[in-house]
Amino acid sequence: MRAAVLRAPGGLDRIEIAEREVQPPQAGEVCVRIAASSLNFHDYAVANGSIPVTDGLTLMSDGAGEVVEIGVGVTEFAKGDHVVSTFFPNWQDGPITPAKRDGTPGDRGEGMAAEYVTAPVNAFTRAPAGYSAAQAATLPCAALTAWRALMVEARIKPGDTVLIMGTGGVSIFALQFARAAGARVVATSSSDAKLERLRELGADATINYAQDPDWGKTVKRLTDGRGVDAVVEIGGPGTLAQSIAACRMGGHISLIGVLTGLAGEVPTAAFFYSNLNMTGITVGSRAQQQDMIRAIEASGIEPVVDQSFALDELADAFRQQESGQHFGKIGITI
Secondary structure (H helix, E strand, C coil), X not given: CEEXXXXXXXXXXXXXXXXXXXXXXXXXXXXXXXXXXXXXXXXXXXXXXCCCCCCCEECCCCCEEEEEEECCCCCCCCCCCEEXXXXXXXXXXXXXXXXXXXXXXXXXXXXCCECEEEEEHHHEEECCCCCCHHXXXXXXXXXXXXXXXXXXXXXXXXXXXXXXXXXXXXXXXXXHHHHHCCCEEEEEECCHHHHHHHHHCCCCEEEECCCCCCHXXXXXXXXXXXXXXXXXXXXXXHHHHHHHHHEEEEEEEEECCCCCCCCCCCCHHHHHHCCCEEEECCCCCHXXXXXXXXXXXXXXXXXXXXXXXXXXXXXXXXXXXXXXXXXXXXXXXX
């Protein structure tokens, strides 16, 4: 089989297509013919060398395909089942622990950018009914991060207001989940064209943050001075102060990204004065993914895929991601 691997010390020009043997499943394992993957910021950080990995590691955390062989003792899946990978195969349920965080495909374990993947049953869940592999492959990292941020941690409810930032995969899924839950959405972007697309997807109000650097106050004004109930914070230190300003008293911020840097000043007085809550989010558990898939089937949400590339075009796909021009997810066809 073919697999996209990364040669040390990393860099997009160090991605190669290698020939690998298909491994037969052992007891408790399944062999999946992978049909699609999708890009996340985490995958980009591995590929460009920011996250060091072993030489020759197969890339990509997300994958979806069809079970072609099962090992002894496997009862959850059968041949022909359509499945999607889990970001933390060892995190079945309950609180996160260091041990549960081990084994992420394309980082601490072999990734999904391969024609076949053989792994334990817990490395997959069933895919949403009616989804193509390309659609299912967008879910394990971006969609589950948005789901946990809003449904598990912030516990949004109908009538709440959610703030999302930008037009990447997590933010688009957050918009879709919020609208499906009966919540209002305020969205930010530096592109008027992208803001128009966000409104088409259901955003109730939009702000061009490049033209409005004090956009936290604008969010408050758009919510009649109350502020939002929940924020999906992808920027980090460069946007956190505005997110705090945008929140209602007792609101919740899910910190899921560091696009503006790894450290910076936090307006602590404003944070505690408003009695805010903030949770650090690193994707979610297998059980949360299964809950999310049931919700997707009930709501009819469909992923937004901007563009797809072939497996041997993976480096070009990362360059497209690097440009910031995409809207939603970037897919890989395998």
